[in-house]
Amino acid sequence: MATPLWVRALGYWAYQYRRTWRSSITTSFLYPVLYLAAIGVGLGSLIHHPVDGVRYVDFIAPGLLAATAMQIGSNEAMYPVMMGIKWWRTYFAMLATPLRVLDVLRGHLAWIAVRLTIVSVIYLAVVAAFGVARSPLAVLALPAAVATGTAFAAPIAAFSATQDKDVGFTTIYRFGLIPLFLFSGTFFPVTQLPGWLQPVADATPLYHGVSLCRGLVLGQLSLWPALGDALYLVALTAVGYLLARRTFTRRLVV
Amino acid sequence: MVARGLTKRFGDFVAVDSVDFEIDRGESFGFLGPNGAGKTSTMKMISCTSPVSGGTLRVLGMDPAVDGTRIRARIGLVPQEDSLDLELTVLDNLMIYGRYFDLPRPLIRRRAQQLLEFAQLTDRADDRVDPLSGGMKRRLTIARSLISDPDLLILDEPTTGLDPQARHLLWDRLYRLKQEGKTLVITTHYMDEAEQLCDRLVVMDHGRFAAEGTPRELIERYSTREVVELRFRSGEHESVAHRLAGLAVRSEVLPDRLLLYTADGDATLSQVHAAGFTPESALVRRATLEDVFLRLTGRTLVD
Incomplete structure (x- = not known):
């Protein structure tokens, strides 16, 4: 049985990761846990009244899961895409073999989903050890986190394929990811924002990722809003994928 | 391989202007021409990595627009710009490339050993690619293109930018492939390269063929x-x-x-x-x- 073409592309990233995973430990695994310890436990010890009805550490632990997924999903769709197209031309190496542009794209996005899964599993295990997870539904926070990551990865990959330099990535961080990280409900409820900003926060993908992960981990979930969050993340992933199909084809088939 | 009226357009610019050629199995065929003559565009079309804009093309008897994946499975491509993974080792680059063709790992490993020998890179097998010289990287790219034991080898300026020793070593390797009966399609800037390696060649200029024949015929006819x-x-x-x-x-x-x-x-x-x-x-x-x-x-x- 022949291996599907996109799985062969996925195989490249997995093979490459075997050599480079050490350098990703800090950003992927250590940082979220350090945040959780410093802010959740350390700063949280000063916050005596419950936030949204739970301890502060319980409040931010699932938020950090979604924020980490955003960070990894975005990052993996920036520099590695640039590498594939320009710096090392990895994509072109693939395209000289039986692989097609669609396989290159699917393989890369699938790999990002794998990375998100690995990181989320480890983080959720740590969170469980902190005694945060209090619902069997917490298991579903795993696909929720992966969907949060892909909701960023797919559209950003589409963007990256149009770029010639990596300056655009800095802009995404500065004006996109960092504000989202701070103000999308990861560290405090968005109800604390000024009234006019709340609808803006509500509209961002990270807000939906955070609400979904939080609801699942803490077991405080109402069906319809949760489905709305999930649908939002899946829809954004799908739109991003369709856009990426176009930008990848335009860039790689000349 | 048969091309009839083969054309490549980029917007209004015509890079390849309705050329006809046939290349037989086991033949070694050269495309000569200055920069911008349309050689690379032609190579990309026949290696099924770039769609044709006009005319018909059959490679290994198949239509690239329909059977691109099946054709590429039987082609080895040496692109003009290297596309090696610089952080991985020489051997890893061969392993990964073999996996794109879905070859079993033990087979890739066996072929990789032979190809490293062939490319004189055996003692660098476990070194990262990044610090290798240009000639070594080029040899690795050629070795990589052979991992699938292709019927057709397409080389786009295989020796451009190499020093004379590296170039002679590569010529020797390519000559051996020719003797093994591989079909070679080569573009080059270098006349001595074309004289040594090509049974037949065309001179391209402004997207058209200015002349076609064996090296000897061309010299007799035009000089x-x-x-x-x-x-x-x-x-x-x-x-x-x-x-x-x-x-x-x-x-x-x-x-x-x-x-x-x-x-x-x-x-x-x-x-x-x-x-x-x-x-x-x-x-x-x-x-x-x-x-x-x-x-x-x-x-x-x-x-």
């Missing part, structure tokens, strides 16, 4: 048997050429020298001296493809 190269003080070549025109079948003025095309170079050189000219240096040589190229495109190749 004389011998060439006299004369070097005068710079600036004098044009006026000297004018006055020496009667001594040669044809003459060509280059920025740094004057070429006289003639059947008997020594006789012509004596006549030049007899006419009272004293060039700073003079050389009589046999005509090469370079002269054919100069005649057909009006410029030297490496520019």
